[in-house]
Amino acid sequence: MSTEKLKKNGSGKCPVMHGSLTKAEQSPTAAWWPKSLNLDILHQHDTKTNPLPGFDYKKEVKKLNFKALKKDLLKLMTDSQDWWPADLGTYSGLFVRMAWHSAGTYRIADGRGGSGTGNHRFSPLDSWPDNTNLDKARRLLWPIKKKYGNRLSWADLMILAGNMAYEHAGLKTYGFSFGRVDIWHPEKDVYWGSEREWLQDKRYPNKEDRTSLENPLAAVVMGLIYVNPQGVDGKPDPLKTAHDVRETFARMAMNDVETCALTVGGHSIGRAHGNGDAAKLRAEPAAAEIYEQGLGWNQENGLGKYQVTSGLEGAWTTNPDKWNYEYLDLLLNYEWELKKSPAGAYQWEPIGLEEHKKPKDLENPNIRHNPMMTDADMAMKMDPEYRKITEKFYKNPKYLDEQFSRAWFKLTHRDLGSKKNYIGPWVPKEDLIWQDPVPALKKKYNVDKVKKLIVASKLSTQELITTAFDSARTYRRTDKRGGANGARIRLLPQKNWEANEPTKLKKVLKVLEDIAKKTGASVADTIILGGVVALEKAIKKAGSKVKVPFRSGRGDASQDQTDIDSFKVLEPVHDAFRNYVKKDYVVMPEELMLERASLMGLSAKEMVCLIGGMRVLGANFDDTKHGVFTDKVGALTNDFFIHITDMKYSWKPTGKNSYDIIERKSNKVKFTATRADLVLGSNSILRSYAEVYAQDDNKEKFIKDFVEVWTKIMNADLPKLN
Numbered sequence: 001m002s003t004e005k006l007k008k009n010g011s012g013k014c015p016v017m018h019g020s021l022t023k024a025e026q027s028p029t030a031a032w033w034p035k036s037l038n039l040d041i042l043h044q045h046d047t048k049t050n051p052l053p054g055f056d057y058k059k060e061v062k063k064l065n066f067k068a069l070k071k072d073l074l075k076l077m078t079d080s081q082d083w084w085p086a087d088l089g090t091y092s093g094l095f096v097r098m099a100w101h102s103a104g105t106y107r108i109a110d111g112r113g114g115s116g117t118g119n120h121r122f123s124p125l126d127s128w129p130d131n132t133n134l135d136k137a138r139r140l141l142w143p144i145k146k147k148y149g150n151r152l153s154w155a156d157l158m159i160l161a162g163n164m165a166y167e168h169a170g171l172k173t174y175g176f177s178f179g180r181v182d183i184w185h186p187e188k189d190v191y192w193g194s195e196r197e198w199l200q201d202k203r204y205p206n207k208e209d210r211t212s213l214e215n216p217l218a219a220v221v222m223g224l225i226y227v228n229p230q231g232v233d234g235k236p237d238p239l240k241t242a243h244d245v246r247e248t249f250a251r252m253a254m255n256d257v258e259t260c261a262l263t264v265g266g267h268s269i270g271r272a273h274g275n276g277d278a279a280k281l282r283a284e285p286a287a288a289e290i291y292e293q294g295l296g297w298n299q300e301n302g303l304g305k306y307q308v309t310s311g312l313e314g315a316w317t318t319n320p321d322k323w324n325y326e327y328l329d330l331l332l333n334y335e336w337e338l339k340k341s342p343a344g345a346y347q348w349e350p351i352g353l354e355e356h357k358k359p360k361d362l363e364n365p366n367i368r369h370n371p372m373m374t375d376a377d378m379a380m381k382m383d384p385e386y387r388k389i390t391e392k393f394y395k396n397p398k399y400l401d402e403q404f405s406r407a408w409f410k411l412t413h414r415d416l417g418s419k420k421n422y423i424g425p426w427v428p429k430e431d432l433i434w435q436d437p438v439p440a441l442k443k444k445y446n447v448d449k450v451k452k453l454i455v456a457s458k459l460s461t462q463e464l465i466t467t468a469f470d471s472a473r474t475y476r477r478t479d480k481r482g483g484a485n486g487a488r489i490r491l492l493p494q495k496n497w498e499a500n501e502p503t504k505l506k507k508v509l510k511v512l513e514d515i516a517k518k519t520g521a522s523v524a525d526t527i528i529l530g531g532v533v534a535l536e537k538a539i540k541k542a543g544s545k546v547k548v549p550f551r552s553g554r555g556d557a558s559q560d561q562t563d564i565d566s567f568k569v570l571e572p573v574h575d576a577f578r579n580y581v582k583k584d585y586v587v588m589p590e591e592l593m594l595e596r597a598s599l600m601g602l603s604a605k606e607m608v609c610l611i612g613g614m615r616v617l618g619a620n621f622d623d624t625k626h627g628v629f630t631d632k633v634g635a636l637t638n639d640f641f642i643h644i645t646d647m648k649y650s651w652k653p654t655g656k657n658s659y660d661i662i663e664r665k666s667n668k669v670k671f672t673a674t675r676a677d678l679v680l681g682s683n684s685i686l687r688s689y690a691e692v693y694a695q696d697d698n699k700e701k702f703i704k705d706f707v708e709v710w711t712k713i714m715n716a717d718l719p720k721l722n
Contacts, residue, residue, distance in 0.1 A: 037683050041189040041594050042604045049184045052150060058423060058720075060151045061178045066425050069152070072144055073164040084136045085304050087362060090321045091140060092165035093270020098137040099162020100266060101130065102155075103412045104225045108253045108569045109216030110599065111479030112190045114415035118155035118182040119190075127284035129198050129223040132297050132309045133273075135285050137161075139295070155180030159412045166408070169269045170323035174405040177413060177422035189598050195222035201233055210243045218251035220244050229310060229374035230346040236338055241375040242383035253414055253434065253566065258407040260389040263380055265404030267316040268327045271359070272372065274313035274343035276306050305362035311345035314372035315359040328394040330357070330371055331381050341372070348373040410434060417480025420719055433563050438486040438555040445520040447529065447552065453515045454526075454533045459508060461534040461634045462618045466578065467508045468531025468714065469619065470500045471524070473577070474570045475716040477601040482570045483717025486557035487524035493564050499572040499580055499621065524554035528714050535710060538617055539703055541635035546703050551715050572596070576676035577614050580621035581657065589657055590679040601716065606709040608680055608689040612640035613706040615677070626658070627677035638702045641694035643671065644681040651678060 047053060077095070080086035087093060102120040105113030119125055126135060138158070145157055156178050163176050193214070195202050199221050203214040210232075213220070220227050227244040231237050249259040276299070282288065285296035292298060302308065317326040334350040341347055349370040358368035380386045393400035409428070416422065419435050431437040454464070471489040474482030488494050490509050496502055508530075509523075516526040532548045539546050573582040576593035585592065597607040611627075618633040620626060630639035643649065643661070649670065652660045659678060661671040680686045693702045 037590055037594070037679065037686075039594070039604050039683075039685055041598045042602065042607065044188045045183055045185070051184065055150060057150070057153060057181045058179055061153070061156070061423055064148065064151050064178070064424075069144070069148060069160075070164065072147070073161055074168055076140070076144065076161075077165060077168040081140065083303075084140065087271055088321045088360070090168065091137070092169050093320060094134075094137050094140075095161040095165040096266065096270055098134045099159050099165070099412060101134060101225050102158045102162075103414070104252070105219075106253075106411075106415050106479070107216055107218040107251050108566070109218075109251065110595075111415065111476045111481060112187075112216070113218075114479065115155055115159050115412060116180045116415040116479070117187065118153055118158070118180065119187055120158060121154055122183075122186040123286040124186070124192060127286040127296060128225075129284075130225050130310075132281075132284075133307065135295050135297075153180055153182045155182050162412065166269070166323065169321060171265075171401065171405065174409040175428035176409075176426040177416060177424055179416060179421055179423040191216065193217055193219075193222045198223040199228075199234075210240075210247050213247060213251075216251075218248050220248060227376055229312060229376060231375040234346070236346045236348075236375050236378075238375055238378035238382040242379035242386060245376050245379055246383075253410070254407065256385055257389055257403055258410065260380055260386050261393070261400065261403040261407045262411060263376060264327055264390065264393060264400060265408065267374075267377060268323060268325075269317070269320055271315035271320045272312035272347075272374075273307035273309040274311040274341040274345050276302065276308045276343060278308050278311050278343045281308055308343055311341060311343040312347045312372060312374060313341035313343065313345075314347070314349075314369055316371055316373065316377070318357050318359050318371070320359060325394070325397045325400070326357075328390060328400075331373065331377065332390060332394055336373060336378060336381075339372075346375070348375070348378050415479040418485075418717075421480060431561075433561065434566060436481060436486065436557070436563075437561050438557045439561075441522050441525070441553055441555045443520040445525075445552075447521075447550065450515060450519045450521050450526055450529050451533050453519065454512070454530050457511050457515065459511055459530065459534075461538055462623075463504065463508045464530040464534035465538075465614075465617050465619050466501070467505065467512070468528050468534075469577070469614070470505070470572075471527050472713050472716065473572060473575065473596075473600065475713070476570070476599040477716070478599060480717070484524055484528055484714060485554045485717045486561075487522065487527060487554070488557055488562055488567070489527070490523060491557065491559050491562050493568055493571070497571050498582060499575060499578070501622065521552075522554050522556045524556055525552050528554065531710070531714065534617075535636070535707065538634055538636040539707075541632070542637045542699075542703065544636070544700060544703050546700070546707055548707050549711055551718060551721075553718065575621070577610055578619055578621045579615075579624060579626050579674055579676060584656070589675040590683075593676050593679070600713060602709065602712075604685065605689050605705075606712070608686055609693065609702065609705045610709050610713075611676070611680065612638070612644075612690070612693060612702070613710075615640045626672050626674045629661075629671050629673075629677075636703055636706060638693050638699050641690045641702070644677070645687070645691055645694045 077090050077092050080089055103115040107113050125131060141157055141161055145152060145154060160176060163173050166173050193203055201221050203217055204212050206212045219225055226248045227241060228234055232240045232244055245259060280299045282298045283296060285294055288296045319326065330350060334353060336348040337351055339347055339349045349372055353370060355368060359371055361367035361369060380390050419431060419437065472484040476482055489500060494500060495505060512526045512530055513523050516523045529550060532550050535548045574580065574592040575596060576589065581589055581592065613636060615627040616630045616633065616635065616637055616639050618628060620628065629643035630637060648664055650662045650664055652662060654660050657674050659673045660669045661673055663670050680690045692698055
C-alpha cells in the first residue's frame, strides 16, 4: 500500500521527544538544579528489573501449542464472567478495542509507542481516559496467560486476542506474528505530552492549523489514542474532525484508504458505553485504592448495560457481535442528527431508522435502541475523500475485507520491524513494503578478498568509518526500522540526506559497489567491511592488536522495495557522534544526543565511549575539528578523554554551540568543541565514564569497549545469534 500521503514531522520545530532535562517532579535534586541533564532515558529496563533473566522469549515462543492457544481464545470470547459480563454474550468488541488501543499509540516520528513491549499494562497507558475499562480486558485474559506462562508474552497475547475476536465475529484476518517481548516497568523515554491534566488541548502552536500538532505526538490531546470522538475540542464538526483524523493517522503511517478501512472495520463490531453518570466512576487504576487491586473506574451497579467507558452509548451496527457491512449501510443510507448520551456525551443518531435495524438492548432482547456514530465516523461520510472510499467499500464489500484485514495487520505489526522478526504459523508469506523488505544474500564470498580490495582502494579511514556508521545509524530499536541491512544508504531518500554528505558518499559508494560486484558480496556487507578495515587500521595505529568481528548476511534492497515517504522520518537531523546538528532546535544539542543514543539502544557508557572514539577517528560531519582532541587523527587512542578531563585547559564560549579550549600556560587555542563534546566533561555522571577511559591503565579497555559498541551498531538490524 502506498504511503504517499504520510506526513512529516508536524510543525518541524523539534525533531525529538521533550523532557530530557530533569523536571522538578521527576527527581528530588531537580528543584535545586532544574537544568541538570537527565540520563534516565539511557538507563531504563535494567536487567535487574527482569524477573526472567536469561530467558530467550523469541526462542521459547516457538514451542507454544498454537492450535490449543487459538482454541482457548475463541472459547474465551463467549465465556461471560459475572464480575464483568460480555456484551450480547461476546467479548469480541472489548478485545478488539484492547488490541487497537495497545497498537494505536505507535507513531512514525520516533517509532515509539505501539504494542511491541506490552506497555499497556503500565502507567500512564493503563490509566488514560481513552483506555477506560481495558484493565478488565487484561484481567479476562489472565487465565490464558497463566496457562501458557513464559512462552506467551502479554504483548503478543493482547494483539492475538484482538485477532481472534475478529475471527470469532466472522472476519478472515490477514495473519499474525508472535515475537513481542514484554517490558517490566513503564517506558521512561516516551514523551506523551507536557500536559498535567487529561484531555487538555495544548499541543497545537496554531489551533487553526491542525498539522501544527507538536512533534513527535500523534494523538490530539493527553489521554486519547487518536482524536476526540465528540469532535475537535469536544465540539462536533465532522469536517474539522476529518482533518484531525487524517493528520493523526498519517503520523501512525496510515494513508486515507487504510484510515477509512480501520474506522469502518474497527466500528463494525463492538459498542460504546455511556449509560450512566460518568462522575460516579471511581479513580483510574494508577490512582485507585489498594483494595481495588489494580482495577480502576469502578462504580456501584456499573456492570452490563450500566457501564460507563467513553461516555458515548450504543452500538454502531444492528448486530455488533458479527462482522458484516451494516456499518456502511447505516452510515451512507440514513441522515444523522446530533444527540447526547445518558452520560452527557455528544453522539450522532440516525433519523427514521426502521425498528428491525436498531441494535438490541444488552439485557432485554425485546427492546431496541438507536445505533450511534462518533464525530470521526461522520467524517467518513462528510469528508469528500473519505466519502469516496466508504462508497467504494459499500459497493464492493470484498474490497473492504481485504483493505481492513491488511490495515489491521499493519496497525498491529508496524513496530515489529522487518519480516525476519516474525514468528509463528500464521505469518503471511507476502512481503509488504512497510516491512522494509531486503532480499536474502544468496551467494557466498571470500571476506578476506573483500577486505584486501578495500585496503587497496586507498579510501581513507574517515571515508570508510563514516560511510559504515551512516549506513547503520538509522536503526532505531523502537520500531526496528533502518540500519545497514539493505544498503539503503545508496538509494533515495538516504543518498541525498545532508547528514550523509552526498558528494563524499557518492565517491565512496562507487568504489565499494565495484568491489562488491567483483567479489559477489552484497554492497551492504561491503560497506560494513569497509568500517572493519578502517577500524582495524586505526587500532593498529594506536599500538593495539584488538580485532574487529564481522557478521555477513546482509542483502541489498532495491529502490522499488523502499518506501521513500516512509523512510523520510529516519533522516538524522542531529547526530552527536558525528558532531552534527542540521539547524538550531528548541532543545539543546546534549538533549538531542541522548535522544539519538536512546533510539540506537545505547547505554550512557556506550554513548560516551562511541563519541570519544569517533572524534579521534576524524569522523565529524564536514570534517570539522570540533572535539577532535588529538594530534594523531585516525588512530583509535583515548586522547579525547585525556584532554576533556585535563585541567591544563580552560574553556571559552565563542557561539551558541561552539567553544575554544585554551591552554592556560600559553593562552593559545588548542582545540575547539561543541556542547556535545563538553557535556562529557561537565556532567558528573558522563565525566565519571570519561575519566575511566582517560586513565593510563584503560587505553586497551577503551579500544575493546569501542569495538564492542561499534559492532553492536553495525549488527543492530541483524537477527540475534542463539
